[in-house]
Amino acid sequence: MKEPEHDALVIGSGAGGATMAWALAERGLRVLLLEAGPAYVPERDYGLDQTDWELRGFVDDVEGIGRQTAAPLQRLDPAWDDLRSMSHVRGRVNPGPRRRYAGYRHVRGLGGSTLHFVGEAHRLNPQAMRMRTRFGVAADWPVTYAELEPWYERIERVIGVAGPAAEAARPRRSPLPLPPHPPSYASQRLVTAGRALGMTWVPNTLAALSRPYDGRPPCNYCAGCARGCPRRDKGSVDVTLLRRAAESGNCLIRTGCVVTHLDPGEDDRVQAVSYVDAEGNVQRERVRTVVVAAGAVETPRLLLLSASPRAPGGLGNESGLVGRNLMETLSWSASALHPDRLGSHRGLPSDVICWDWNAPDAIPGVVGGCRFSPTTAESDLLGPIAYASRVVDGFGRGHQDAVRDALGRVLSVGAIGESLPDPGSFVDLDPEARDAHGQALARIHSHLGVRELERLRFMARTCRDLLAAAGAEAPFEQTGTYDHFFSTHVFGTCRMGTDPATSVVDGFGCSHRWKNLVVADASLFPSSGGGEAPSLTIEALALRSADRLARRARRREL
Numbered sequence: 001m002k003e004p005e006h007d008a009l010v011i012g013s014g015a016g017g018a019t020m021a022w023a024l025a026e027r028g029l030r031v032l033l034l035e036a037g038p039a040y041v042p043e044r045d046y047g048l049d050q051t052d053w054e055l056r057g058f059v060d061d062v063e064g065i066g067r068q069t070a071a072p073l074q075r076l077d078p079a080w081d082d083l084r085s086m087s088h089v090r091g092r093v094n095p096g097p098r099r100r101y102a103g104y105r106h107v108r109g110l111g112g113s114t115l116h117f118v119g120e121a122h123r124l125n126p127q128a129m130r131m132r133t134r135f136g137v138a139a140d141w142p143v144t145y146a147e148l149e150p151w152y153e154r155i156e157r158v159i160g161v162a163g164p165a166a167e168a169a170r171p172r173r174s175p176l177p178l179p180p181h182p183p184s185y186a187s188q189r190l191v192t193a194g195r196a197l198g199m200t201w202v203p204n205t206l207a208a209l210s211r212p213y214d215g216r217p218p219c220n221y222c223a224g225c226a227r228g229c230p231r232r233d234k235g236s237v238d239v240t241l242l243r244r245a246a247e248s249g250n251c252l253i254r255t256g257c258v259v260t261h262l263d264p265g266e267d268d269r270v271q272a273v274s275y276v277d278a279e280g281n282v283q284r285e286r287v288r289t290v291v292v293a294a295g296a297v298e299t300p301r302l303l304l305l306s307a308s309p310r311a312p313g314g315l316g317n318e319s320g321l322v323g324r325n326l327m328e329t330l331s332w333s334a335s336a337l338h339p340d341r342l343g344s345h346r347g348l349p350s351d352v353i354c355w356d357w358n359a360p361d362a363i364p365g366v367v368g369g370c371r372f373s374p375t376t377a378e379s380d381l382l383g384p385i386a387y388a389s390r391v392v393d394g395f396g397r398g399h400q401d402a403v404r405d406a407l408g409r410v411l412s413v414g415a416i417g418e419s420l421p422d423p424g425s426f427v428d429l430d431p432e433a434r435d436a437h438g439q440a441l442a443r444i445h446s447h448l449g450v451r452e453l454e455r456l457r458f459m460a461r462t463c464r465d466l467l468a469a470a471g472a473e474a475p476f477e478q479t480g481t482y483d484h485f486f487s488t489h490v491f492g493t494c495r496m497g498t499d500p501a502t503s504v505v506d507g508f509g510c511s512h513r514w515k516n517l518v519v520a521d522a523s524l525f526p527s528s529g530g531g532e533a534p535s536l537t538i539e540a541l542a543l544r545s546a547d548r549l550a551r552r553a554r555r556r557e558l
């Protein structure tokens with residue numbers, strides 16, 4: 001086989017992979033980026049200006065690859081019935097005896113899950129990085145907040161983050177590059193109600209432009225982020241980091257390429273990567289360094305699929321922890337009608353946030369924090385179809401009038417909380433289900449412990465209290481992850497740490513054994529944080545790791 005043509009091969013182009021590809025290319029390394037999904041053109045593919053916009057979800061319609069399965073989920077206990085999802089139209093959303101699998105939400109496309117994210121760009125609370133030392137749960141981070149700070153600062157400038165100048169819990173050396181967005185009218189009503197309950201609300205920190213920046217226009221407050229931003233002002237990595245990677249001239253980006261296997265060679269090095277290209281041809285690429293950034297479900301799958309006589313339990317799985325310690329999204333959202341016309345169908349999603357219970361010891365009686373924010377857009381309660389089918393009862397002319405009257409009066413508030421590792425939560429290979437290339441699909445196992453349920457109960461109660469304080473009617477819909485697995489943030493399946501016995505990779509994402517194998521996505525997180533959105537931290541970690549890799553490459557150590 002011929003010598004490697006590239007210094008680094010990066011698998012996956014989400015928050016982690018895109019950062020790695022750009023940062024390595026910027027430092028002069030020749031990079032090949034392989035992405036399973038297609039490239040989207042925001043102006044063409046995100047139909048927010050089309051009359052059928054509401055019927056379109058995100059254009060993530062790649063057939064035959066990237067689907068997951070789930071093992072039977074836990075039985076539901078009547079003691080926690082108050083946490084069952086309900087809607088005034090359907091009653092119990094899941095009337096069955098077991099938790100239901102509703103999917104791991106992610107995007108296969110150039111830019112990964114940042115394409116449909118709502119742009120929250122959070123630094124992790126430093127207190128959430130020491131969960132083992134302080135509370136005896138999860139694992140400590142092998143990197144400190146102070147070590148990550150310069151990388152947070154750099155990535156905030158590159159993608160364009162808007163938000164408050166300072167925040168006590170997350171100290172910063174310099175202000176964010178952009179001022180905060182003004183809260184929408186509906187969010188102002190939540191803030192006022194929260195204050196009456198003693199809550200502190202602040203503008204959220206968002207990768208969405210509040211001023212022209214980086215050659216991109218500011219946000220127009222259309223609320224459509226989850227369907228993809230057609231203006232390119234949202235800081236998804238396709239329009240920020242990958243654009244820069246391509247401009248560097250050092251990064252070759254290939255879409256529609258599904259990596260199927262990593263081949264371990266001699267001297268504890270990965271020798272080659274096999275993939276199926278967009279034309280269906282099987283390719284084999286010799287590698288100098290390989291960065292796996294396929295997301296916290298597909299990265300462990302790929303490593304487990306790469307088992308061989310040299311790596312019998314899976315590549316990089318000497319600890320047996322590849323796929324273990326899956327942390328999922330613990331979330332709750334409640335929606336109610338407000339008597340006033342709030343115009344809640346427009347505005348930047350999640351434009352304000354309450355961090356009061358974000359620290360791991362902030363919720364009385366339970367370890368692990370949470371945060372609150374408006375969720376009208378994330379609950380997809382924006383258009384007339386949602387109102388006609390989920391908000392307003394009836395039929396005929398009266399129903400039409402009621403929909404018209406209700407439009408813009410929905411107020412939703414939600415919470416995301418810490419998810420602690422549980423022996424029952426992990427990713428393995430499905431013994432039966434196969435993808436289009438005949439490879440085992442990832443199978444998700446999930447179990448919520450009592451701590452998670454107590455935290456969820458606190459989150460649900462606070463959401464209800466807040467809506468009542470805002471003057472809204474009783475909630476018409478409440479949805480949570482007690483009776484559904486419905487994850488948007490997943491972490492932990494290739495945990496980083498200092499001890500090879502209790503972690504998969506070191507604090508730079510490098511395999512403890514395989515000298516040229518690096519992981520660079522949400523799989524790395526030793527703990528989830530108290531509801532912080534993960535992308536900014538994934539990117540800061542990847543930047544730090546890329547900087548070290550580039551220095552090693554210059555010294556010819558790779």
Ligand SMILES: Cc1cc2nc3c(=O)[nH]c(=O)nc-3n(C[C@H](O)[C@H](O)[C@H](O)COP(=O)(O)OP(=O)(O)OC[C@H]3O[C@@H](n4cnc5c(N)ncnc54)[C@H](O)[C@@H]3O)c2cc1C
Nearest residue numbers: 012014015016036108112113119120259295521522533535
């Ligand atoms: C509705 C929604 C809203 C969200 N909002 C926010 C938010 O506001 N802020 C935030 O920080 N986070 C948010 N998230 C979560 C966030 O988008 C993800 O957690 C984060 O982007 C994950 O990044 P990643 O690099 O780990 O993986 P991903 O973004 O999932 O990237 C993995 C990439 O690898 C590719 N890939 C997978 N397997 C292969 C293979 N075999 N070969 C080649 N390529 C492969 C995939 O196609 C994908 O592009 C949201 C998520 C959802 C669903």
Ligand code: SF4
Nearest residue numbers: 219220222223225229
């Ligand atoms: S609200 Fe702003 S960031 Fe979101 S899709 Fe609309 S223009 Fe883009």
